Amino acid sequence: MAKKVIMTEADIKRTIARISHEIVERNKSTNNIILVGMRTRGVPLAKRLASNIESFEEMKIPVGILDFSLYRDDISSQDIPLVIKSTNIPSSVDGKVIVLVDDVLYTGRSARAALDAIIDLGRPLSIQLAVLVDRGHRELPIRADYVGKNIPSSKDEEIEVRLTETDEIDEVAIIPKPGREG
Amino acid sequence: MEALGQINVIDLKDDNPQPAQKIWKHKHILDLDDFTPSEIDLVMQTTDAMHEILSRPIKKVPTLRGKTVVTLFYEASTRTRSSFELAAKNLSADISNLTVSSSSVTKGESLIDTLETMEALGADIIVMRHPNSGAPNLASKHVKASIINAGDGWHAHPTQALLDMYTMLKYKNSIKNLKVTIIGDIIHSRVAHSNIWSLTKMGADVTICAPSTLLPKGMDNPQPYFPKVNVTTDINKAMKDADVVMGLRLQLERQQSGLLPSIREYARLYQITEERLSKADKDVIVMHPGPVNEDVEIASTVAHGDKSVITEQVTNGVAVRMALFYLLAGGSHNE
Numbered sequence: 066m067a068k069k070v071i072m073t074e075a076d077i078k079r080t081i082a083r084i085s086h087e088i089v090e091r092n093k094s095t096n097n098i099i100l101v102g103m104r105t106r107g108v109p110l111a112k113r114l115a116s117n118i119e120s121f122e123e124m125k126i127p128v129g130i131l132d133f134s135l136y137r138d139d140i141s142s143q144d145i146p147l148v149i150k151s152t153n154i155p156s157s158v159d160g161k162v163i164v165l166v167d168d169v170l171y172t173g174r175s176a177r178a179a180l181d182a183i184i185d186l187g188r189p190l191s192i193q194l195a196v197l198v199d200r201g202h203r204e205l206p207i208r209a210d211y212v213g214k215n216i217p218s219s220k221d222e223e224i225e226v227r228l229t230e231t232d233e234i235d236e237v238a239i240i241p242k243p244g245r246e247g
Numbered sequence: 248m249e250a251l252g253q254i255n256v257i258d259l260k261d262d263n264p265q266p267a268q269k270i271w272k273h274k275h276i277l278d279l280d281d282f283t284p285s286e287i288d289l290v291m292q293t294t295d296a297m298h299e300i301l302s303r304p305i306k307k308v309p310t311l312r313g314k315t316v317v318t319l320f321y322e323a324s325t326r327t328r329s330s331f332e333l334a335a336k337n338l339s340a341d342i343s344n345l346t347v348s349s350s351s352v353t354k355g356e357s358l359i360d361t362l363e364t365m366e367a368l369g370a371d372i373i374v375m376r377h378p379n380s381g382a383p384n385l386a387s388k389h390v391k392a393s394i395i396n397a398g399d400g401w402h403a404h405p406t407q408a409l410l411d412m413y414t415m416l417k418y419k420n421s422i423k424n425l426k427v428t429i430i431g432d433i434i435h436s437r438v439a440h441s442n443i444w445s446l447t448k449m450g451a452d453v454t455i456c457a458p459s460t461l462l463p464k465g466m467d468n469p470q471p472y473f474p475k476v477n478v479t480t481d482i483n484k485a486m487k488d489a490d491v492v493m494g495l496r497l498q499l500e501r502q503q504s505g506l507l508p509s510i511r512e513y514a515r516l517y518q519i520t521e522e523r524l525s526k527a528d529k530d531v532i533v534m535h536p537g538p539v540n541e542d543v544e545i546a547s548t549v550a551h552g553d554k555s556v557i558t559e560q561v562t563n564g565v566a567v568r569m570a571l572f573y574l575l576a577g578g579s580h581n582e
Contacts, residue, residue, distance in 0.1 A: 132296060135310040135338075135573075146271070146577030148289065149296040185305055 068225075071216055072237035077197070077228075080213040081110070084195055085117035087211050088164060095122055097190065098162045101129040103179050104150060106168035109230035110197060114166060129154035131165070136178035158187040164211075168226040170196040173207035198237055200224050275387040275394040276571055278403035279444040287412070287445060293570035294413050294563070300337060301566055311340035314576045317370040318344045319361065320397070321377045326537060326561065327397050327406075331374045334568035340576070343368070358382065359389050366390045371576050375399075393575040401435050407536050408441035410567040412449070414560050415491055418532050423450035426528070428485045430456045430519060431495030431544050434463045438536045439495060447474035454478075456485035458517065460506040482517055489527040493534040494519050494545040510543060519545040524554065532556045 072080070089095055100115050102108030108130050115126040132150045134140070140147075165179050176194055183192055195211035200218045218224060218239060227236045270285045279287070300306055316335040318328055328344065335342040345365070356364075358377075365373055372393045375383050380400030387394040398404040412422060419425055427446055433439045433455050446453050454477040455466065466478045479485050486492065497513060507513050524531060533545070533555045541547040550557060 135296075135300075135308040140310055140577055141313070146574050149293050149573065151296045151299050153299065181309070185308065186303060 068238045068240045070236055070238045072198075072214060074235035077213075077235045077237065080197065081113050082117055084211045084213060085114050085121075088114065088193075088195065089118060089122060091193075091210070092162055095124050095126060097160065098164060099127045099129055099154065099156070099158065100164050100166055101131050101154060101179075101183070103165060103167040103175065104130065104132045104134075106226055106228055106231060107131075107166040109228050110168060110195075111164075111166040112230075114164075114195070127155045131179055131182055133175065133178040133182040136181045138174060138178065152182070152186075154186060158183060158189045161189050163189045163192045165192060165194045166196075167194070168197050168228075169224050170194070170199045170207075170209050170212075171202055171224075173203045173205035176207045176209075177205050197226060198224055271574055274575070275383070275396075276405050276575070277384050277387060277394065277396050279405045279408055279441050279448070282445065282448065284448055287409070287449060290409055290567070290570055290574065291413055291416060293574060294409070294566045297337075297569035297573070298413075298563065298566040300569070301562060306337050307339060308337070309339045310573060311335070311338040311576055314340045314371045314572075315369050316340050316342045316372045316374060316572065317365045317368070318342070318374040318397070319347070319365065320345075320375075321347050321382075322398070324376055324397070327376065327564075328374075330561070330564045331395075331397065331406075331568050334565050334572060337565070338569055338572055340372075340572065343370075358386065362386050362390050362392075366392050372572060395571060395575070398437055400437065401440070402437055403441045404437040404536075405441050405445075406564070406568055406571065407438045408445045409571070410560060410564040411438075411442055411493065411534060411536070412445055413563050413567055414534060414556055415532070417559070417563070418530075418556065419490060422446060425451045425490045426454070426488055427451050427491040427493065428454045428456060428489040428527075429493045429495065430482065430485060430517060432461045432497050432501060433457045433466075433495070434461050435498060435501070436495045442493070443474055443476055447476065452477070454485050454489070456480065456482055456517070458507065458513070461501070482523055483526060486523050486526040489531055491532055491534060492519060492524065492527055493536075494539075496536065496538065497540055497544045499540070514543050518543065519549055521546065521549060521552070524549060534560060537561070 092098055095118060100111040102111030111128050115128045118126050130153045132152050134147050134149050163183055180192060193210040196209045197213040199209055199212045199215050202220060216224060221242050223240050223242050225238045225240050227234050229235050270289045300308055318331055320328055332342055370392045374395045374397050375386060376397040377399050380402035382399050383394050383396040396403055396405055429439050443453055456479050459480055501507055502510055531554055533549055535545060535557050539545060539550050541550055
C-alpha cells in the first residue's frame with residue numbers, strides 16, 4: 066500500500082480554525098487559557114491555534130512547550146535514552162485552563178505522561194486535550210476534547226503528520242508501517 | 248519561572264524525539280577525553296532540560312524509579328556527594344551512600360570486592376571518588392553497573408568539567424573561540440585536566456597560568472596525547488581579554504611539600520583580584536570549583552562579587568548529574 070494523503074494544507078488550516086473557535090466557545094473566557102504544545106509537532110499546532118484565537122478575540126494567548134519524555138511509562142524499556150528537551154511554560158499553571166495540543170492521539174500513553182508532567186508543575190483549574198488526528202486504538206481511558214479529524218486506522222499503518230514548521234509541508238497521510246510489506 | 252539561558256534556542260526543525268543512540272556511546276563516565284563534541288552537546292542539552300526541573304516548586308520527576316545509585320567515596324567530600332545524591336533523588340532513583348571510613352573497607356576489603364558487593368545489592372550506577380588515578384577505570388572493567396568518576400587522584404573530574412561548561416553556556420553564546428583562563432594549581436588539579444579536554448574539544452582557546460612548580464611539564468608543546476593550550480606564568484598576560492577566569496583551590500599542603508615558598512607569596516603573585524580582572528573582557532565571569540580558600544587563590548570581594556558565578560556552578564552541578572544519570576540509566580542499553 067502506498068502513502069495516502071488524508072488532509073491537505075487547506076484541510077489542516079480549516080480544521081485548526083474550527084478547533085480555535087471550539088476552544089473559545091467551550092471556555093467562554095480566554096483570559097486564563099494556556100495552550101501547551103506537546104513536543105514535537107504539538108508546538109507549532111499550539112502556536113497556530115494561539116494566533117487564530119488572537120486574530121478573532123483580539124487577545125494574546127500564552128503558548129508553552131512541554132517535553133513529557135521524563136514521564137513516559139516505557140522509559141526503561143527503551144533500548145537507549147531519548148533526547149530530552151526543555152519544558153518551557155510561560156507562567157504558573159495554578160488555576161489556569163491548560164489545553165494540551167498534540168498532532169496524533171493513539172494509545173493515549175503520551176497524553177497520560179503529559180498529564181502527569183503538567184500536574185507536577187502545579188494545580189491547573191482544568192486540563193483539556195486538542196489533537197489534529199484521533200486514530201483510535203486507545204490503551205488508556207483517555208479522550209480528546211477537541212479532535213481535528215477521526216481517522217480509523219489499522220495498527221499496521223502509521224499516521225504521518227507533517228507541518229511546515231518542522232517538515233516543510235502541511236499534510237496528513239496514512240502510510241504502511243516501515244519494514245512491513247503490504 | 249526564570250528565563251532560560253541562550254542555549255534554550257528552540258529549533259523545531261531539529262526537534263524530533265529521537266533515540267540518543269546515534270550520539271551517545273557511553274556506559275561509564277570516566278573522563279572526557281573519549282567524548283565526541285556531539286556527545287558533549289547532548290549532555291548540555293539534556294542538562295538544560297534538567298535545569299528547568301530545578302526551577303519548579305516540586306523538583307522531582309519519576310524517570311528513574313526503581314533504579315539504584317550507590318556513592319562510594321574513598322576521599323572526603325560533602326558538596327560533590329550531596330550534589331550526586333540530590334540529582335538521583337530528583338529523578339526518583341534510590342540512593343545509598345557508602346562511607347568508606349565506617350565500612351568493611353577498613354576491615355581490609357579490596358576495591359573490587361566492595362564494588363561486587365555494591366552490584367550484588369542491586370546498584371545500577373556507582374558514583375566513585377578515589378585518591379588513585381585510574382581506580383574508576385579499573386572498576387568499570389569488573390562490574391556490570393555504570394561507573395561515574397567523581398574524581399580520581401590528579402587524573403579527572405568529568406562531572407565538574409561538564410557543569411563548568413554548562414555554566415559558561417548560560418552566559419556565553421558558544422564555547423567555540425571562548426577565551427578561558429585557568430589559574431592555580433594546575434598540576435594537581437583533576438578539574439583542570441577534565442576542563443582542558445572538554446573545552447578544547449568544543450573549540451575554546453584555553454590558557455593555563457601558575458607558578459612553574461605547579462605547571463605540568465611539556466604542556467606548552469603540542470603533543471599527541473594531550474590537547475594544545477597556552478601556558479604562562481604571568482597572570483596579567485593570562486587575564487588579558489579572558490571571557491572566563493577559573494580559579495582552582497590551592498591545596499595548602501603544597502607549601503609543605505616545597506612547591507611554594509609561602510602561601511602569602513602565592514596570593515600576592517597569583518590571586519584573582521579586582522585589579523587583575525580589569526584586564527579581562529568586560530563581561531568576564533569568574534568560576535571556581537570550590538571549596539574556596541578566600542583571599543588565597545581568589546580575593547573574597549571577587550568570589551562574592553557580581554562577576555562570580557560560583558554559586559550557580561553548584562546548582563548547575565545538580566542538573567548536569569541528573570542529565571548523566573538519565574543518559575546512563577534512562578534506557579536498558581541493550582543494543
